[in-house]
Amino acid sequence: MMPLNKVSDQQMFDQLLEVFRVHGYEGASLSLISEATGLKRASLYHRFPGGKEEMAKSLLEHVDELFATEILAPLNESGDPKTRIRQMARHLDAFYQGGRGSCLLDTLSLGGTNTGLLKDIHASISAWTDAMATVARESGLSAAKARRRAEEALVQIQGSLVVARITGDPAPFMRALKTLPDLLTDPDYH
């Protein structure tokens, strides 16, 4: 049976992600969203009665789920920690388009506290940090050191994405991904 919607949720969220990650919350106009998704204004409001803020909020939830199940869950299963971290790095490579795409948490956090998104953004980044801290802990690092290294990994990823965007060269991101296995497991990395 064919889907009732002309545009699947998957397609819509893919395009929604693209618009919000490129333009941020304030820059993501309904015209841009409508054009990207192929859904007219009124159709968007049918799916998201709460308007633009609900679009961003639902997108965050969608990406959160995708992150949790496809990227973070495998990180904390059984097996060699470094191998699992390399697996996460591969998924991050795909998700961030080889360093050519920005982080949604970054671009959505711009513009101050206008929206009620900050709590959700905060929760997302915490879940990610926790997952990386857990695998670092399992690899033998102390709890404190594991958390610190997870935060450093986050800084590496976010920073390299920003530098890649500014310079137009994704190389820093690829290098950052390569450092993750050692950064998150080696007690004497620094």
Added chain:
Amino acid sequence: MMPLNKVSDQQMFDQLLEVFRVHGYEGASLSLISEATGLKRASLYHRFPGGKEEMAKSLLEHVDELFATEILAPLNESGDPKTRIRQMARHLDAFYQGGRGSCLLDTLSLGGTNTGLLKDIHASISAWTDAMATVARESGLSAAKARRRAEEALVQIQGSLVVARITGDPAPFMRALKTLPDLLTDPDYH
């Protein structure tokens, strides 16, 4: 003699910087800019006939000058490299408001290639990277290593600013600043 302008250039650029670094280019509306600077729309267009794009471009030039003379120039003068790097770190601490302010190059680079700002942004980041690579080179690192470390320093700064903004905790930025002297001078940092 009193200045002819009710609002000095210094005051105006300070507020312009605040609006653009918080909201990005697309989110920085003339209403926000007008309110922040205390200048009505028409007055802003008197100073910047090219409109919003010229405001951002002039601001970039202004910040570039400030960066070059107050932050980067001392970096490449005489004296102990580590001391000079610590001096830069203090200036960065002030400029980025202890990690509570975003980087203008980051927020202005959002929204794609709509504007002619990308070249200026690119030039700014290059000058900064070059200055850090130079001091790293002077401290004894090879040219290639010096450049790589300068890029890593940039990633640390940009990444910690993003994480600080997302989490609301400036601690990562303060830690990043502390690592700069060793990162830019120690051949065996990693």
Added chain:
DNA sequence: GTCTATAGCTTGATAGAC
């Protein structure tokens, strides 16, 4: 569930008085 049409406000930008 999607669409056209529209309302009302905000945007970037301009004209002209002082």
Added chain:
DNA sequence: GTCTATCAAGCTATAGAC
């Protein structure tokens, strides 16, 4: 050099047909 008043275009959001 700053202002008020105004413009056309864009914005978010809604009403109602199919």
